[in-house]
Amino acid sequence: MKKSKMKKVAIIGGGIVGATAAYLLSKESKYAVTLYDSGEYQATKAAAGIISPWLSKRRNRQWYALAKDGAAYISELAEETQMEPDTYLKSGTIVTRKQPADVDELEQLALKRRESAPEMGEIKRVNAENIRHLLPLVTADLEDIFISGGARIDGDRFVSHLLKLGEKHGLKVINNQVKLVNEQTVLMDEKEKTFDYIFVCAGSGINELLDSLNYEVLVHPQKGQLIELAVPKYPTDISAPVLMPEGEKDFMPLGHGKLIIGATHENNPENKTDFTEAALHELLTSAMRIDNNLKEKDLVGTRVGMRAFTDDFAPFFGWLANSQHILVASGLGSSGLTTGPLIAKLMVSLLESPHLFSNYEKEISNYVHEKG
């Protein structure tokens, strides 16, 4: 298509929502896409990467539909774009409960949920011995449900992979902070650029961006920290399942002798960027209750990211009220790697069908409104 006829789209934010939207739009020859990303406080790069929403205790119907279909969509996207196992892997997940009666209940829930989510795959009860077979370092005695369709993704690799594919189709990626001047104009380094559409996928940075257009956004920042441990005795096999132990931090063996423990949930933190001693203590002591051989000297890395959450913990996405040019998404909270790619796909479909309203969402006016 002639460049002059192409619709110009800006995407602000290169986390999982922005990067997926950039990939999807770039594949369509009618869009010329520019993605701006400052990289600050990015949740996607810091995230643990667990994709296993089916046994969540959350009662929000829209959220569950979005997370369930989001998990299925990631699997499709991984296949379509030929992601490596280090980027996306169906490793299986193990979810534990302390009381045997709770394991029974969990198993019933899993079997019921699988009726509408066949991608959950095999569901089976596993005892402490079976778990040690799958995860040899676990020393705690746990009672669990294993779900073979559970997956994990590496957020950083996932985003880089999609952006690289987008670049092959003409996507322009600019690593810089921008501001909004009006509904169609982006300001970077004191230069303005006009677009037909702007996608605001800025995670916890959305308030600042929309403030200049006189909108109030009801999202709050939540700091998440996690640790990476080197556990050389751990098998190099990357296909070990993720362990989600009740009341403890998640335990994610990545293979290659690497183990991730995460994450903290710290609302409205004063310090947004630094890894803290308190987080180290919280994460390590929890991990040691699962594997009592772990030591502080095993620590090889830390990650810090900022989640955006809403008062009802639901994400929102869609047209900014009274605008035909700006689409927004935020509030993905602690399950945004699971819901983010599907949210991006739904945002992209709004360009073709502006009035589409899915069964995944509540009215956006619950979360964003013009200041009085």
Ligand SMILES: Cc1cc2nc3c(=O)[nH]c(=O)nc-3n(C[C@H](O)[C@H](O)[C@H](O)COP(=O)(O)OP(=O)(O)OC[C@H]3O[C@@H](n4cnc5c(N)ncnc54)[C@H](O)[C@@H]3O)c2cc1C
């Ligand atoms: C420690 C941790 C563990 C997590 N674990 C999981 C998990 O296991 N499973 C799961 O499903 N989810 C998990 N999450 C949640 C998930 O990571 C987030 O919900 C999701 O990544 C949010 O994606 P996003 O694209 O909306 O925002 P982000 O990933 O935060 O990306 C927004 C981007 O916008 C950029 N930006 C903001 N303002 C501007 C501006 N003015 N100009 C240019 N760029 C700008 C930011 O720098 C950032 O790069 C975790 C989060 C954390 C922090």
